[in-house]
Amino acid sequence: MRALAIFLVTLSAMIFSAGLIQPTRAVSNLFSHVVIIAMENQYYSDVIGNPRAPFINSLASLGSTTSNYHSYGQGINSTKCSAGCYQAFTAGQVIGPNGWCRGANSPCTTAANIAGQMQSAGLQTAMFCEDACIRGADHFPWIGYTNTWNRCVYDTANYGKFDCNGQTGTSGNLLFNSQSSNSGVFNNVTSNAGNTALTDYLNGSNPAQFIWFTPSDAHNMHWPDSNVTQGDKYLKSLLVGTGSVSNPSPGTVLSTNLFRQSSTFLYLWWDEYDPSPNVEYGSMIKAGYVSTGGYTEYHSLHTIEENWALPYLTSVVAGDTSMTDLFNPSVPLTVIFTDTPSSPIVNQSVAFASSVSGGMAPYSYSWSFGDGETSAAANPTHTYTSNGTKNVRLMITDGTSHQANQTQIINVAPPADFTLSATPMQSVDAGAAANYTVTLTPVNGYTGIVNLTVSSSPVGPMCFFTPSSLSLALSRNSIMLCRGSGGQYNITIAATSGSLTHSMSVTLTVRDFRITASLLSLTLLPGETRNTNITLTSIQGLSGNLTVSSSSFPEGLGLDPASKIINLMTGGIAFLSLAIISTGSTAPGNYNVNVTATSGTVSHFVFVSITVTDPSVGGTTIAVDKLRLLLPYLTLLTPITAFIGLLVGFARKKEATRQQQENTWSEQACQ
Incomplete structure (x- = not known):
């Protein structure tokens, strides 16, 4: 008989639920999650409006x-509940009366x-039954x-006892x-501290x-x-515990x-x-509303089925309506965003601001900035590194997805820059200042402060700017003056503002000449005249008449010429022989x-x-001009002196031979 009863319950469920019904829907996705708390055995007026239920009524008012x-x-x-009410809510039909599925018999239906x-539909479910679920399937179908x-x-004696935590049903439903x-204590309201397993689950990262x-x-x-x-x-x-809603x-x-x-x-x-x-x-529910539906x-x-666009389980469910009057009107989800500035430049921070209307919070954001970068912020900022x-x-x-x-x-425009x-080249005579106009022009609204510096190769010229620091709003000019000695120089101008640096080279040519003397020191006798050759060399194309003048310090020497104009050709060399004269009276x-x-x-x-x-x-002082007359004769002294030396050497040798002979004779006489 037990097996037959189970068969009849299952058969009736299969007949009643055959063929899921998918009608056209008017409303869906009113909520993302639903948490149902199943209470028991009270009339509406015994709870709603009853001062013995202050918390429930405060929640209803919200x-x-x-x-x-x-x-x-x-x-x-027809079953006098409770079982039939739970079955109707969860399966769309009444399957059996109280005690319809004892623990030892479960499962009892394939409905x-x-x-x-x-x-x-790829969605998750989680079902909790408190304190061993002593009512079994009647309260927990x-x-x-x-x-x-x-x-x-x-x-157990009457009901199946459910004593497992976090078990998984055959289809992945968590129980x-x-x-x-x-737990298990009836008529005791002194320690209603809630349910940790439930709240821990609701605090999880991905609840059903x-x-x-x-x-x-x-408690129910x-x-x-x-x-x-x-x-x-x-x-x-x-x-809410000791708090409020x-x-x-x-x-x-x-x-x-x-x-x-x-x-x-x-x-x-x-x-x-x-x-x-x-x-x-919930936020989707009208506040303070009483429906008469x-x-x-x-x-x-x-x-619930309409919310997730699920097919209706039975024809009776399909024939009913959603309790739509309890919900706030559904507004289509729309989004717009703005970007500031609207015409950014490279390396400029862009602030994006989103504006969402309709739908149901919470909202998740997925930005794609068009350069491979993304963000999940509601109002992100982004910097483009390329135009x-x-x-x-x-x-x-x-x-609600x-x-x-x-x-x-x-x-995105190129970066602010x-x-x-600058004047590309200048050519001046040595001692004169070369004048360069340096121009700084802002690009894409650049307004920074730019500092100017200069260097040269080879080192030599002295250059400075007026001014050396400029604040750019419009094009600005600075004047660079350079002075240097003769030569050609590569002048590098550097303009720096923060991380931006630009540089360029200009040419400075300084026309000049060089003066040298063939002898830089001379020794003279009084009355003697000697010459040194003065050479003038053109540098970097200097040409024209040069005035050459000479003087001595202290006075006493004669100089010839004392002054003379010499024409120097471009790239040429000119010579001047300068006579330095010492007279007899020169000290x-x-x-x-x-x-x-x-x-x-x-x-x-x-x-x-x-x-x-x-x-x-x-x-005795002999005049220099008379000493010069003796010079030809003094040259004869050298061979004469050599001849006299030969004669003296010959005489000394002959005398030595004679002395040797005398010594020999003396020895013989003594013998």
């Missing part, structure tokens, strides 16, 4: 409620249900469905046995879209096990990460009586002869050191 919710409507009361639909049952259910602070929570009979207002006051205190402890205590349901998302829908549902209480809360569990299921046309795209995804996007073209130009001593050549403002000189010696010999 959300909506339906005064004509018929838990027994549309034939659901399609909302959990299987969610899984097929998931352990009776083939696709969600859990092997940790076992039989939890969660413990409350007063469909979450079901069945409290124990000690199930008469006579608990009452309205106890259930109200429990819900306050579970949802707007400021819930940590560790409570409304404080969790999931409820920080404004797209999460909280549904407090009572399985019976008729009319039964209900509270809908005649809704049932089938309407609740229809609303050109950029296709910027913003994709918005709301809390709706998407909207906008694409905008941004033209400046240009540097012995040291003299400096200064030879100066001048061409316009350019002068160069050379010094010749002169020493006039004292010719005195033995106290």
Whole structure:
């Protein structure tokens, strides 16, 4: 008989649910997540408007409620609930009466249900049953469905006891046995501290879209096990703790990460009586609204299926409507964005600001800036490192997975910069200043301060700017003056502003000449005249008449010529023989002869050191001109002296021979 009963329950479910119905939809994606808390056995007026339920009524005033919710409507009361009400809500049909699926028999039906639909659509489900779920499948139908049952259910005297935590059904649906602070203790309301397993899960990184929570009979207002006051205190402890709806205590349901998302829908549902209480809360729910719609569990299921565009489980669900009057009007998701500045330049920070309307928070942002870079910020800033046309795209995804996007073209100009130009070359005579005009021109709105510096190769010229620092708003000029000695120079001008540096080279040619003397020091006797050759060399093309003048210090020497004009050709060389004259009256001593050549403002000189010696010999002074007369005769002394030396040597040798002979004779005589 037991097997036959199971067969009939399963068969009726299969016949009733055959063929999922997919009608045209008017509304979808009103919420991203739904959390359903299943309460028990109260009339609408015993809870809503009852001062014994202050917390529930405060929540209802912030959300909506339906005064004509018929838990027994549309034939659901055929089983007198509770089982039929839970089955209608989750499977779209009544499958069996209370006790329809004992723990030892589970699973008891292959009927399609909302959990299987969610899984097929790529969505997740998580179901919690508090304190060992002693009512079994009657209050927690998931352990009776083939696709969600859990092997940790076992039989007790009347119900299957569910004692596994975080087990996974055959289709990947998570089932939890969660413990409350007063587990298994009835009629005790002194320590309603909530449910840690549930709140921990809601704080997780990726909670399921469909979450079901069945409290124990000690907390769900199930008469006579608990009452309205106890259930109200429990819900306050579970949802907000010692806080409030707007400021819930940590560790409570409304404080969790999931409820920080404004797209999460909280549904407090009572399985019976008729009319039964209900509270809908969330940002998508009208505040302070009381609906008079005649809704049932089938309407609740229809609303959830329509939200995710799921096919309706049964024809009765398809024939009902969503409880749309409880929800705020759905506004299509749209997005626009602006960029500031609208015409950026390279290396300039661009501020993007998005504006989202419609849809359901929270919103996620996906930016593509058209240069390979992305961002997930709502209002990012971005710096382009290259110029050109950029296709910027913003994709918005709301809390119900709706998407909207906008694409905008941004033209990025080359970077703000400046240009540097200057007079390319100058040619001046030595001593004169070469004048260069240096021009700085801003590009793409550049307004920085630019500093000018200069260097030369080879080193030599002295250059300076007037001014040396310029603030650019418009084109600005600076004058560079350079002076140097003869030669050609490569002058490098550098303009620096922050990280920007530009440089250019100009040419400086300094025309000049060089003066040298063949002898830089001379020794003269009084009355003697000697010459030094003065050479004038053109440098870098200097030409023209040069005035050459000479003088001595101290005075006493004669100079010839003392002054003379010499024409120097471009790139040429000119010579001048300068006679330095010492007379008989020139005093012995040291003299400096200064030879100066001048061409316009350019002068160069050379010094010749002169020493006039004292010719005195033995106290008698012989005139230099008479000594010169003796020079031809003095040259004869050399051969005469050599001849006399030969004669003296011969005589000495002969005398030595004679002495040797005499010594020989003396020795013989003595013998």
